[in-house]
Amino acid sequence: MSRKRNRSTPRQKEEIVIIDDNLMVPAKKTWSKHDLKSVKALTVPQGDMISKFIQGQNIIGYGSAGTGKTFIALFMALNEIFHSPQIYKKIIIVRSIVPVRDSGFLPGELDEKIAPYEDPYRDCLEELIGRASTYDDMKKAKLIRFMPTNFIRGKTWKNSIVIVDEIQNFEFEEIHSVMTRVGEDSRVIVIGDSSQTDLERVSKQKEKSGIKLFLEISKYMPEFSHVIFTEHDIVRSGFVKSWVSACEHHKK
16 A cells, blocks of 8 residues: 655745844744733823823824833834734834935935934834844834935825924924825824934034924814923933933023
8 A cells, every 4th residue: 555655845934134143033024912012101291192192193292302202102103003904004214314314315325324213213122022123024024114304205104103203303394294295094103302403413504493383383283182201201211310300400
């Protein structure tokens, strides 16, 4: 009696990401709500951001550095995508990169120039998902896209959570361009700190931040909720809280 030979099913190739010289792990390509760590608001403004976003509002969170604005924004965006995947398909992170804007974009150099500006999001996503390669994996999977304002003209962002970070470094014309990119079934989270603008310090043209005008105009839009962070809401470290408080005391 002849026996049929068992043939093993060919294994699907997995993309490999090098974490360091001695360790290689398969890249993760799909995620769900079970991958996202639970996050509890550490301050009243953080809680306000989360609760108002859950209620359907677009958010403007601004104020002191070290208050967890970017971390909470990414948590809210991922949470929304994981719980409503039929509506929200990707996260768009928009920044105005002042030094890069002045030096120009030469062919083949864009990724190198913007890479340092993506590091904060790598750190946040590593903490939120628990995997060092999460940010880059999500970029490859097109779940996250990082966009300098130089490259947003003519685009429409549908079914997206748009995080506008470091809004204090945007000229008003850039802010206007960002706000007019928002398409159907998209939401916006704007975060920044008016005390940390790079425009006048770095820009050769001495450009003017548009954050003040943006905050004034946005108050006429019922779609936006404003959340203000002060030095009392700093969670990065006790040292940072003491430093910012000392700076505020010196100003007064």
